[in-house]
Amino acid sequence: MASSALTAVRVVRVNATLSLGVALLVVILASLALGSNPISPAQVVQALVDPTNDPDGVVWGSRVPRTLLGLLVGFCLGVAGVVMQGQTGNPLADPGLFGVSSGASLAVVLGAFVLGHNSMSAALFLAMIGALVASVGVFAIATLSRDLANPVPLAIAGTAVSALLNAVISFLVLTNQSSLEAYRVWVVGSLSGRGLDGLPPALLVAAVGLALALVNARSLNSLTLGTELAQGLGETLWRARLVGLAAITLTTASAVALAGPIGFIGLTAPHIARAIVGGNHFRLLPASGLIGAITLLGCDVVGRVIGGQAEVPVGVVLAVLGGVAFVAIVRRTKLAAL
Amino acid sequence: MFPATNLRLAVLALLSVFALAACSSSAGTPAPSATSSTGSAAAGWSYTDDTGATITLPAKPERVVAFADQALSLISYGVQPVGVFGRTDLATDPRFAGIDLANVKILGNAYGEIDLEALAELAPDLIITAVYPSDRKGTLDPKSPFYGMKDLEQQQKIEAIAKVAAVKVGGQGLTLIESNAKLAVALGADQAKVDADKASFDAAAATLSATAKGSDIEVTQLYADADGLYLVKPEDEPQTQLYKSLGVKLTELNPDGDYYWDIYSWENAGKAMSGDVIMISPEGFQIADLKKQPTFAKAPALVAGQVYPNPYTAMDYSAQAKAMDILTGYLTTAKKVA
Structure with a gap:
């Protein structure tokens, strides 16, 4: 009896892994094949084989880069969402909770204010710095409470700092046209026009963040049982918090630097992953990352094909589809207890 | 770090304002004398603007407030507005470089941001702004506000302060230039200056x-x-x-x-x-x-x-x-x- 139950669990897991793999492959192929410039699949294959035979550089200049960006950004957000929800014990926590997105946005707006126009490469660099500075600031404020075991001071500090940064953003954006232009393009979140210049540094930062998230998995499992039980299991809470915070900051910072603030994925991917692979963070983290990547890339492809000659930014598609999906998830499954 | 940066920027902005003020006063250019109004006060003043509305006033308006684009045109013909509202920061707008704004009250530096109290204090006789058609045929949508105004509610408040004349920005370029010139002449611009230009x-x-x-x-x-x-x-x-x-x-x-x-x-x-x-x-x-x-x-x-x-x-x-x-x-x- 017991062994057949175990086999059943294993079969379900294999199926889950298999279906995630297939879904990932499908969105990658769709991302390479489909776009606002309707070139034929044959032309795409030709261009992939021979980059000199790429019509107007569409495949290597646009589709390959944004496929790679989409995979990385989606994966980072999916992972960051799991760590954030696990650390705060709040199923509605979003990776932006610790001020990372606001910090990145303010840096971009300030950059446009000082430079006078919005440059994509400068924005990427500034966003990374802004995200890191903001979360270090949030952490510094939270340490004043001398109670790092408790996620509440961190969340409050994050909310307060975000509100302050957003106020400064509003002031700059309302008084300065070029800042407004930069912010308008930035704040939606998009994979368009980004190029691969920023990928290597972002990848490096993201890799460190993802590794820390994996290191944090055991602590996250213990934290699910509540802080007291976790301590009873030998968990050093402040260390678990610090590693988790660093993982969230680094993964979210690289995502936000590459694509701008993108909502819903960090919030919804962990719930879908929990429904598929269960609550063990060693499986939950990679599954949520994959679901994040699949969702982001899939929504990007949708945005590319519904806009005609122009495109609908993935941030907008996610806001519409993500909202609907989230309601569906909440209705279909009881939110898995954390 | 952010407040410090902002403080520095604010100080910088203040200093540059003082520097500008000092420059303009030390340059000693007398404010352009009000254009000769050959007393037609008794006859009253009437003007039909591009929306087809006829504006009648007891006398030729002397105190005029204008949207930046129209203000530039008026100033070029020697009609000095008492107030300007713009879509961009007027102090750094290169179009206003070389124009003495010492006697011009700046009422707003961002789209839809018009200081209504300051506007009322100026006690203008006439307010001039632009209106953009909503399509190629030149249709003016009565439900959308004039250009530079946030919404119809704000427009009504402005219209309560003084009558508003709108210049239609659309269709033929020559017609628009002529419309701006015609309005300037109606406000007392020297016809000889217009002819020379x-x-x-x-x-x-x-x-x-x-x-x-x-x-x-x-x-x-x-x-x-x-x-x-x-x-x-x-x-x-x-x-x-x-x-x-x-x-x-x-x-x-x-x-x-x-x-x-x-x-x-x-x-x-x-x-x-x-x-x-x-x-x-x-x-x-x-x-x-x-x-x-x-x-x-x-x-x-x-x-x-x-x-x-x-x-x-x-x-x-x-x-x-x-x-x-x-x-x-x-x-x-x-x-x-x-």
Whole structure:
């Protein structure tokens, strides 16, 4: 009896892994094949084989880069969402909770204010710095409470700092046209026009963040049982918090630097992953990352094909589809207890 | 760190304001004397604006508040407004460089942000703004506010302070220039000054027309950001309509369809590379960012270094004459590359 139950669990897991793999492959192929410039699949294959035979550089200049960006950004957000929800014990926590997105946005707006126009490469660099500075600031404020075991001071500090940064953003954006232009393009979140210049540094930062998230998995499992039980299991809470915070900051910072603030994925991917692979963070983290990547890339492809000659930014598609999906998830499954 | 940076910026801004004030007062230019109003007070004053509304006042308005674009035109003809509201920061707007704003109250530096109390304090006789049609036929939507005003509610509050005359910005460039001039004359501008400016405008137009007829250079006017390229439709924008009517070859890929702009996602940017000269909006992406877009980096104008700024130019005879001389220069020096 017991062994057949175990086999059943294993079969379900294999199926889950298999279906995630297939879904990932499908969105990658769709991302390479489909776009606002309707070139034929044959032309795409030709261009992939021979980059000199790429019509107007569409495949290597646009589709390959944004496929790679989409995979990385989606994966980072999916992972960051799991760590954030696990650390705060709040199923509605979003990776932006610790001020990372606001910090990145303010840096971009300030950059446009000082430079006078919005440059994509400068924005990427500034966003990374802004995200890191903001979360270090949030952490510094939270340490004043001398109670790092408790996620509440961190969340409050994050909310307060975000509100302050957003106020400064509003002031700059309302008084300065070029800042407004930069912010308008930035704040939606998009994979368009980004190029691969920023990928290597972002990848490096993201890799460190993802590794820390994996290191944090055991602590996250213990934290699910509540802080007291976790301590009873030998968990050093402040260390678990610090590693988790660093993982969230680094993964979210690289995502936000590459694509701008993108909502819903960090919030919804962990719930879908929990429904598929269960609550063990060693499986939950990679599954949520994959679901994040699949969702982001899939929504990007949708945005590319519904806009005609122009495109609908993935941030907008996610806001519409993500909202609907989230309601569906909440209705279909009881939110898995954390 | 952020408050400190902001403080420094604020101090810098304050210092530069003082410096500007000092410059303008030390330069000792007397405020332009109010234009001679040959007392027609008894007869009253009436003016039919571009919306078809007839504005009647007991006397010719002396205290005029204007939207920046219209204010520039008025000032060029010697009509000094007492207040200006703009879409951009007027202190740094290059169009206002060299114009003494010491006696002009700045009522707003961002779209829809108009200080109503300060406006009421100025006790204007007349407020002048622009109105943009909502389509190619020139339809004015009565439900949308005048340009520069946030909404109809704000517009009603402004109309309660003083009557508002609107200049229609759409259709033929020449009509718009004439409309601005007609309004300036109605407000007391010296007809001789208008005629002199018109003579220099006609000369510049003749030179541009002659140069364009002997040239096969195609000019593309665009704005770009991460979403893609925005191509101006020459027939829908008054200034480009004027250039086209003078024989300048402007990129016009799709004269029908959407009003005013066509958006080309970066995947589709290759379809918009037919220009020999690119004139680029001062907002959004600049040359370095355009070169970073693999799908547009091969644009012949970009490769040949024939990309020039396309600042907003007021629609008055003198400013337009200068802009046309600059365009003539581009057409003369540019090589056919596309």
